[in-house]
Amino acid sequence: MTVVTVVTVEKPNHRRERDRRERRDHSGRRYRGPVAMPRSTMLVDVKLSARAVLAATCLTSALVLSGCASSGDDAPASETNHTSVKASIEAPRVTVTSFGEGERRPVAYQDLDATQTAHFSVSLGFSQTAVPAAQLSPEPPAAVTGAPLTGTAELTTTQLSDDEAGASRSVTMTLTDLARTDPSAVRVEDTVDVSPANGIAATWEATGTGRVTAISYTQPDNSTDEVDALLEGYVSALVGQLVIFPDDPIAPGATWTVEMPVIGESNTAQVTSYTLVSHEGSTVVVNATVSQHPTIGALTLDSGETVDVQSAETSSSSTITIDLEKPYPTAGQSTLTTRTVYGNKSSEYAVVQDTCLLYTSPSPRDKRQS
Secondary structure (H helix, E strand, C coil), X not given: CCCEEEEEEECCCHHHHHHHCEEECCCCCEEECCCCCCHXXXXXXXXXXXXXXXXXXXXXXXXXXCCCCCCCCCCCCCCCCCCEEEEEEXXXXXXXXECCCCXXXXXCCCCCCCEEEEEEEEEEXXXXXXXXXXXXXXXXXXCCCEEEEEEEEEEEEEECCCCCCCCCEEEEEEEEEEEECCCCCCCHHHCCCCHHHCCCEEEEEECCCCCEEEEEEECCCCCCHHHHHHHHHHHHHHHCCCCCCCCCCECCCCEEEEEEEECCEEEEEEEEEEEEEEEECCEEEEEEEEEEEECCCEEECCCCCEEEEEEEEEEEEXXXXXXXXXXXXCEEEEEEEEEEEEECXXXXXXXXXXXXXXXXXXXXXXXXXX
16 A cells, blocks of 8 residues: 655644545535435435545545645645645555567656646546345446646656665656636536635656656645645546656556555556557657455445445546656656445445546647647
8 A cells, every 4th residue: 555654744724624624526516525415315324425434535636646734733824825735655566467579678757857748638527326135236337427637747857875675766846828618517606716726736756657756736825725625636547647667678568557545545556557569769668457445345324334345446547747857747648547346244224435547648629729
């Protein structure tokens, strides 16, 4: 399990930290802890939320790895406080299952002092339903409706030296031109305006092979707690597109796995299986699939009843292009849908939670304009 340890906190915004313990669905509606279901369809008194149950997150992301800041002072801070949290990241487990065919070459980033502009679209979705146990299907659906966020990422890389965790690079990603649509909103004005978050940034320290050792997040002074909380999952999804390579030289056809918690969700384990499609000059293309499952086997409800994690299945596919002289993938498309089922033998209903992620870069908007 990835351990997130806060090592630095600057100008903590205690109100923001409290709000980060509140979650939102993809439409931006706020809920604290579990999602309440209509009592007519509830499993006992089930009020489960994929984010609340499976995520111990403060992150804007999921490496994001979010560092959860804590403080003994609950006094509200100014809305204009600028918050930056730095969290250390435990090393993932990287296992090479095949070194490929042909000449083996090291695969490592060579992006010191590099700058990059990347356009993206990332969509997140979440749904929860109570299903009669006899009608339950454990397989994830083809898709879950999500709210897409589009924008531009400006990235810069600087060199690190004498880093105890072995990092050699520091990458800062600043997001601008942010726009979000909400397919579930009845009116346009019901969609949360994310423009105050323009300028939100994530900075990560990493090794040459892409292993992140520490990460921090910075919110613009004019942003709001509501917008910051809404964007946490999106920033996590963007950081989650980073590829970790093996330390050993590999050839096309090589396969390896990376095991670590979902970025920002320490109670959800993830195994990413990579295949090296090609390595020509500084350009690398990889395919990837993901498997996710909760690391907790059962949950105890407020009523005292225990419900078990009956199953967790993931459907995913990803193709990512990396220029090793740049800090972020230059192109890619990733889709991921996970279905987690909760219940017990004595219940007529099971609680089914579906989460989805769709990432595209360049964004569909940029492809249409090109």
